[in-house]
Amino acid sequence: MELELRHLRVLCAIADAGSVGRAAVQLGYSQPAVSTQLRRIERHLGEPLFERGTSGVRPTRYGAEVVEQARDVLARADAIGHRRPTARARRTLRVAATNSPMLSGTVSRVRTRLPEVSLAVTSVYASSRIVELLEEGAVDAAIAADYPGMELRHSGTVRHRGIVTEPTFVALPARHRLRQSAQVQLADLAEDAWFVTPDDGAGWPGVFYDACAAAGFTPVTVHEFLGDQAQLQSMIADGLGVSLVQPTLRPIPHVVIKPLVGAPLWCRYVLAWRPDTVTDEVVEALAQSATAAYGDLVAQAPHLRAWASRTWSVTGA
Numbered sequence: 001m002e003l004e005l006r007h008l009r010v011l012c013a014i015a016d017a018g019s020v021g022r023a024a025v026q027l028g029y030s031q032p033a034v035s036t037q038l039r040r041i042e043r044h045l046g047e048p049l050f051e052r053g054t055s056g057v058r059p060t061r062y063g064a065e066v067v068e069q070a071r072d073v074l075a076r077a078d079a080i081g082h083r084r085p086t087a088r089a090r091r092t093l094r095v096a097a098t099n100s101p102m103l104s105g106t107v108s109r110v111r112t113r114l115p116e117v118s119l120a121v122t123s124v125y126a127s128s129r130i131v132e133l134l135e136e137g138a139v140d141a142a143i144a145a146d147y148p149g150m151e152l153r154h155s156g157t158v159r160h161r162g163i164v165t166e167p168t169f170v171a172l173p174a175r176h177r178l179r180q181s182a183q184v185q186l187a188d189l190a191e192d193a194w195f196v197t198p199d200d201g202a203g204w205p206g207v208f209y210d211a212c213a214a215a216g217f218t219p220v221t222v223h224e225f226l227g228d229q230a231q232l233q234s235m236i237a238d239g240l241g242v243s244l245v246q247p248t249l250r251p252i253p254h255v256v257i258k259p260l261v262g263a264p265l266w267c268r269y270v271l272a273w274r275p276d277t278v279t280d281e282v283v284e285a286l287a288q289s290a291t292a293a294y295g296d297l298v299a300q301a302p303h304l305r306a307w308a309s310r311t312w313s314v315t316g317a
Contacts, residue, residue, distance in 0.1 A: 019056035028162035105293025128201020168265035190217035193241035248297035
């Protein structure tokens with residue numbers, strides 16, 4: 001094999017995350033895929049790059065040298081072709097985005113990386129509608145969502161790539177009977193009222209009801225809700241119900257965020273774009289900015305980091 005930039009990004013992600021599993025979450029790959037990639041890279045270089053331990057991995061002395069060199073190569077590669085914007089008219093990149101906390105960090109990073117590009121962002125809840133807007137040429141790129149086994153569908157005029165695949169957690173009132181549990185069985189919430197967002201055209205809320213059925217129950221009370229997260233959390237804090245949430249959600253006072261035992265629900269965020277209007281440079285800037293923005297969210301979500309540490313510490317990868 002020959003080392004490529006994607007291999008170097010994998011090494012840097014593992015070094016930053018301290019675990020192959022956590023790196024896989026941030027990269028949007030499966031853990032086995034990243035583990036296999038690491039083994040291939042180590043075979044190519046001829047010696048181990050990371051030491052495996054019960055709490056994760058850390059670079060060997062040789063691995064630290066390789067990671068440092070990889071960072072330098074990636075920085076130089078990112079700088080290729082970059083130059084000061086001229087007085088030419090700025091391009092407008094039309095971006096649609098579903099409900100994702102990574103949007104703000106993504107936009108700010110893209111503005112820094114591509115100062116000659118002006119972003120026009122539209123909030124669109126349903127991923128199916130996002131695909132329609134891309135197909136129609138109404139937007140150039142988007143952050144959408146899909147679910148394992150239900151990959152985003154579109155024609156050949158649109159392309160997509162994964163940003164991150166994350167488990168779905170549950171938000172409970174701080175006085176909930178399961179507030180002290182490290183993880184919550186979905187079946188133990190069978191009698192609770194649920195706040196559930198509407199059909200997103202990509203598989204939700206069908207995947208939620210399928211998970212409930214697999215756990216042996218049908219939700220008793222369901223409130224369909226599509227509003228801001230602050231309002232949702234306020235209702236949860238008041239004890240009006242529970243809700244599945246993104247694991248990077250920062251809880252307000254009187255709300256606790258818990259992982260579900262066995263991680264029965266997952267969501268993947270994807271970058272989708274029209275290759276006829278979006279250059280490879282812009283696609284790469286969007287993808288790397290979104291990945292970095294998600295990394296910031298993980299750093300601010302102790303409940304997600306604790307879950308990841310417990311989940312992947314056995315293999316150390």
